[in-house]
Amino acid sequence: MGDYSLLDVRLVEPALLAFLQDENLHGYGLLDKLEGLGLGAINPSVIYRILRGYEEIGLVQSVWDEEKTQGPPRRVYTLTEEGQKALARAEESLVETSDRINKILQQIKTQKDH
């Protein structure tokens, strides 16, 4: 029961790429970052699934970090060159979506004060 919409769930994918842009992180760390977007209530399995999918298609690479800092070993993800390109495409796509949202909000507003 998260406080986010189905729309917001689809922000997770681009957000993960964005977070990995200049920092190598593991799933749980990424989950923390998502909290900063108000998406902390998302089920961890969703994040892990996306990450594995990204690795399969070559957008990220992972290595096991055994330097047991706070728990069991964890997979640390790095953005590949392909991932950088995917991020660039995601950025464009987000801008377009943002435009569409603004158009809808504008539509709602202009109808309100008829």
Place this chain on the structure above:
Amino acid sequence: MGDYSLLDVRLVEPALLAFLQDENLHGYGLLDKLEGLGLGAINPSVIYRILRGYEEIGLVQSVWDEEKTQGPPRRVYTLTEEGQKALARAEESLVETSDRINKILQQIKTQKDH
């Protein structure tokens, strides 16, 4: 030539409510309106399914328009009071999503010029 993402598909539901805010429209007319958002490539079945769903939960009401203007009879949808409330909630949700998108875009930008 659908140049929209899965994220954008999720904009259809709030958009339909917005379009019905002060104008009674039928499915095909709504599809035309979606074209203005760059979502014209969305399969009509998606729209009709959403509209029937909305009617089931009381957000819209429909009547058959037999005044054969350009083709077979069509269902003309009207927003109910419940639908107005749903639209208000959708508006809030869109604003939140827009904020989240902007945060992600900001994140991408600030990392770019490291």
Place this chain on the structure above:
DNA sequence: TTAACTATTGACAAATAGCATATAGTTTGT
């Protein structure tokens, strides 16, 4: 040694989207 927290994975169910197709009335061209 038990509980709480960190961390990842997999299995299965539910929801959503895409695609194709059926039905059918109207308009336009020949």
Place this chain on the structure above:
DNA sequence: ACAAACTATATGCTATTTGTCAATAGTTAA
């Protein structure tokens, strides 16, 4: 009159995506 194109709605099936739950397991604090 007939066919083709366009308008309009509906439905069934498949594939994809998302949600939920539970299993596994290491670390830290009580």
